[in-house]
Amino acid sequence: MINTPIVVETHNLTKIYGDGEEVRALDNVDLTIHKGEFIAIVGPSGSGKSTLLHLIGALDRPSSGEVIIDGMPLSQVRDLDHFRSQTVGFVFQTHNLIPTLTAQENVEVPLYETTSQRNDRRDRARELLTLVGLRERMHFLPNQMSGGERQRVAVARALANQPTIILADEPTGNLDSKTTADIMRLLSDLNRSQGTTLIVVTHNHEVASATQRIITLRDGHIQRDVITETSFERELVDFKSSALGQALLRGDELPQEMRDIAPQLRELLEDI
Ligand SMILES: Nc1ncnc2c1ncn2[C@@H]1O[C@H](COP(=O)(O)OP(=O)(O)OP(=O)(O)O)[C@@H](O)[C@H]1O
Numbered sequence: 001m002i003n004t005p006i007v008v009e010t011h012n013l014t015k016i017y018g019d020g021e022e023v024r025a026l027d028n029v030d031l032t033i034h035k036g037e038f039i040a041i042v043g044p045s046g047s048g049k050s051t052l053l054h055l056i057g058a059l060d061r062p063s064s065g066e067v068i069i070d071g072m073p074l075s076q077v078r079d080l081d082h083f084r085s086q087t088v089g090f091v092f093q094t095h096n097l098i099p100t101l102t103a104q105e106n107v108e109v110p111l112y113e114t115t116s117q118r119n120d121r122r123d124r125a126r127e128l129l130t131l132v133g134l135r136e137r138m139h140f141l142p143n144q145m146s147g148g149e150r151q152r153v154a155v156a157r158a159l160a161n162q163p164t165i166i167l168a169d170e171p172t173g174n175l176d177s178k179t180t181a182d183i184m185r186l187l188s189d190l191n192r193s194q195g196t197t198l199i200v201v202t203h204n205h206e207v208a209s210a211t212q213r214i215i216t217l218r219d220g221h222i223q224r225d226v227i228t229e230t231s232f233e234r235e236l237v238d239f240k241s242s243a244l245g246q247a248l249l250r251g252d253e254l255p256q257e258m259r260d261i262a263p264q265l266r267e268l269l270e271d272i
């Protein structure tokens with residue numbers, strides 16, 4: 001991964017909300033992300049995950065510090081809307097589809113910014129819906145589709161302009177575990193086959209363990225940043241989501257042979 005170009009850099013990235021009672025949502029975050037990485041951002045509620053995603057995606061401006069996308073400092077970008085439509089694709093927890101438009105028309109929306117020919121927009125939307133397995137649902141409205149199908153339309157829409165990065169904020173938050181696994185498989189396939197850089201905010205440890213790198217935020221700081229491709233970290237993440245790992249974290253009664261190592265193991269799990 002280190003051999004691929006850098007696509008996202010943040011330098012001393014800081015975001016402070018409010019004027020009276022200030023909230024330091026992000027505090028001097030330095031981050032480097034290479035092309036083709038598949039990253040999970042985890043951490044407690046309020047730790048700054050969405051804020052970080054919004055700043056990387058140019059949905060909001062930092063209070064200080066810089067975000068550099070593909071070598072371009074965002075502070076120097078005049079037309080952020082245009083830059084965003086060319087560079088990043090977003091997938092949110094609630095899919096944000098337009099209820100009165102079909103799947104195909106929803107995927108066409110971001111293409112109005114980049115593609116002037118109507119036929120080209122339609123062909124591209126159809127190609128993307130086929131890619132996410134929804135060729136048969138092209139003309140359905142959002143309320144005629146399941147949650148997982150709607151989320152796949154949202155992924156297709158995010159891919160429309162071949163963005164450098166896809167940013168997803170709890171993309172599986174409203175889905176059951178089977179559909180969650182389907183969406184994660186889809187994202188993982190896209191990452192592998194198209195080399196799309198993916199950054200996924202999640203509370204779900206199974207989702208996090210499907211990625212290659214897990215960044216843990218706490219109080220606006222990066223607390224941990226681990227490559228899960230190394231087997232030990234990956235096993236720990238997998239163990240954390242297992243029944244035994246969960247029992248250990250809850251402090252439940254454990255099998256005899258585990259009691260001696262339980263305190264150290266718990267510390268490792270709490271940290272990941
Ligand atoms: N628009 C805003 N105005 C004021 N404070 C905000 C705003 N957005 C976020 N915050 C505060 O900034 C901090 C970080 O919020 P953020 O939404 O980034 O957290 P998060 O890690 O995404 O949490 P969650 O897991 O609950 O989505 C929180 O303390 C939050 O209350």
Ligand SMILES: [Mg+2]
Pocket residue numbers: 049050051169
């Ligand atoms: Mg959030």
